[in-house]
Amino acid sequence: MNLQHPRNDKGAGTLVIQVANALRSALSSGDYAVGDKLPSEARIAETHGVSRTVVREAIASLRSDGLVEPRRGAGVFVLEPTEPATLPxxxxxxARLSSIIALLELRSAVEVEAAGLAAVRRSPAQEEAIFEFHRAVGQCIAEGKPTSTADFALHTAIADATNNPRFSEFLRVIGQNAIPRAALSSTDPGSSKSYLEQLHLEHANIVTAISDGDAEAAREAMRVHLQGSQRRYRALLQTT
Amino acid sequence: MNLQHPRNDKGAGTLVIQVANALRSALSSGDYAVGDKLPSEARIAETHGVSRTVVREAIASLRSDGLVEPRRGAGVFVLEPTEPATLPxxxxxxARLSSIIALLELRSAVEVEAAGLAAVRRSPAQEEAIFEFHRAVGQCIAEGKPTSTADFALHTAIADATNNPRFSEFLRVIGQNAIPRAALSSTDPGSSKSYLEQLHLEHANIVTAISDGDAEAAREAMRVHLQGSQRRYRALLQTT
DNA sequence: CTGTCAATAGTTATCATACAGATTTTCGGT
DNA sequence: ACCGAAAATCTGTATGATAACTATTGACAG
Incomplete structure (x- = not known):
């Protein structure tokens, strides 16, 4: 750890931030193992050419981040880094079609089943909400507006109609990532009228099957819809 | 903010930690809005009966947590709390069977599809890994050991064999939560020999279909397996 | 009355020194 | 070799001071 802080670099922030970042860097680059003791505050201060106050504040930062544990009289010890929770x-x-297709495959698995459950479990109010969002998608198409937000809302309403919060949770986590239009605004497989009409027709088949309470038809309609999306993306793979 | 720190409470940690926690509490209880200025360091020190050094270190903690932004000459300002990322x-x-069944329904949707894709896409090495994990489950059953870890490893190997990282990612996120044995270690629907043999047989059907490259049979076998789990849990609902 | 500038007051950032309390190391005695 | 005491080392806290920056206030000119 021979990092001298750049004292004249204003963009790097205060001395505390600089020393804290230097220590973080030392920790993450493997200079210290879990359970190791950092150099003493006095030594770090000397190494960086700062006062002990600065070092103590830097260490307070690291402690707050769970990276170190100071023990009075003993030293400052390196802790097990906690994995930062990241949304999956x-x-x-x-920019990579394969990345989009991969997520679309997972989504297909979930949403096909969601359509089936929605057909069985939807309440009248949820059924009505699905119709409303379906009409909203149609409105966007008629007005030439982007459909991705309305599209996602429709899919979310279907997941909600399963009355299993896990399906809604899944949709929320993937967000609009998995809606083709949002993911590919400029290189969309087709913004043509015929494509949008096809989309709307596929949606209609899903919505009707759910309304009819026909789980198998709902699943099949959703499968056709999402496999259509996959097919269109795979076709792009062949043309690029 | 009239909190006097309990100086004689050893369990509360150092003065820095106590003041930092008091400030966190004040922030989260709505004493300050985003953009508000905290009292000056000198004032906080006076309020808590500590030195300014302690206050500065406490504020360094809060800054590291993204809760405040000190501005030299101006004060310490409250930042927009960032939503902690939580895994879904x-x-x-x-303790609630419905909670387990809900997740099992979602998992079923994903894993049925995963089995189908694995049957089509698995490499010989992945096929071999699936068999090995299948044998490991059988070994646990034969030795009367808990099967959940081996069970999860088998399911993970199947997701890996889809060669779509999203399926593996899904399994990793839900973890062993969705494996019946892990979720219900003491009130398990049955640890009887016949249940375990049934489990092993269902696994064998899945594994064989994947090895045969029969996507539809693999899906059906996985569906039977996971719907069996659902059925067993729903039967518990009726007996409790 | 409005705008500008300088002075003042207030605030954070850093440094230096000192002491207290806890832990670790060293040394001497048995 | 083991134990206990002393010394050394280390973190936690306090105090005082200075530097750099911001916000406010008052005076003056147009």
Missing amino acids: FQNVDH | FQNVDH
């Missing part, structure tokens, strides 16, 4: 399914690389 | 699908209430 977020790192969709929109 | 974790809050399984093991």
Whole structure:
């Protein structure tokens, strides 16, 4: 750990921030193992050419982050880094079609089943909500507006109609990542009228089956819809 | 903010920790809005009966947590609290069968599809891994050991064999929450020999279909397996 | 009356020194 | 070799001071 802080670098923040970041860097680059003792505050202060006050505040930061544990009289000890919780399914690389298709496959599995459950379990109010969102998608198409938000709302309403919060939770986590239009605004497989009409027709088949309480038809309609999306993306793979 | 720190309370940690926690409490209880200025360091020190050094270190903690932004000459300002990222699908209430069944329904949707894809896409090495984990489950059954870890490993290997990282990611996120044995160690629907043999047989059907490259049979076998789990839990609902 | 500038007051950032309390190391005695 | 005491080391806290920055106030000119 021979990092001298750049005292004249205003963009790096205060000395406390600089020393804290230097220590973080030392920790993450493997200079210290879990359970190791950092150099003493006095030594760190000397190494960085700062006062002990600065070092103590930097260490307070690291302690707050759970990276170290100071023990009075003994030293400052390195803790097991806690894995930062990150939401899954977020790192969709929109420039790579395969990244989109992969998430679409997972989503298909969930949403096909969701459509079936929704057909069995939806309440009249949920059924009505689904119709309303379906009409909203149609409105966007008629007005030439982007459909992704309305599209996602429709899919969310279907997940809600399963009355199993896990399906709603899944939709919320993947968010609009998995809605083709949001993921590919400029290189969309087709913004043509015929594509949008096809989309709307596929939606209609899903919504009707759910309304009819026909679980198998709902599943099949959703499968056709989402496999259509997959097919369109795979077709893009062949043309690029 | 009239909190006097309990100086004689050893369990509360150092003065820095106590003041930091008092400030966190004040922030989260709505004493300050985003953009508000905290009292000056000198004032906080006076209020708590500590030195300014302690207050500065406490504020360094809060800054590291993203809760405040000190501005030299101006004051310490309250920041917008960032939503802590939490993993989805974790809050399984093991005392409520409905909570377990809900997650099992979602998992079923994903894993039925995963079995189908695995049957089509698995490499010989992945096929071999599936068999090995299947044998490991059988070994646990034969030795009367808990099967949940081996069971989860088998399911994970199947998700891996889809060669779509999203399926593996899904299994990793839900973890062993969704494996019946882990979720219900003491009130398990049955630890009887016949149940375990049934489990092993269902696994064998899945594994064989994947090995045969029969996607539809793999899906059906996985569906039977997981719907069997659902059925066993629903039967518990009726007896409690 | 409005705008500008300088002075003042207030605030954070850093440094230095000192002491207290806890832990670790060293040394001497048995 | 083991134990206990003393010394050394280390973190926790307090105090005082200075530097750099911001906000406020008052005076003056147009």
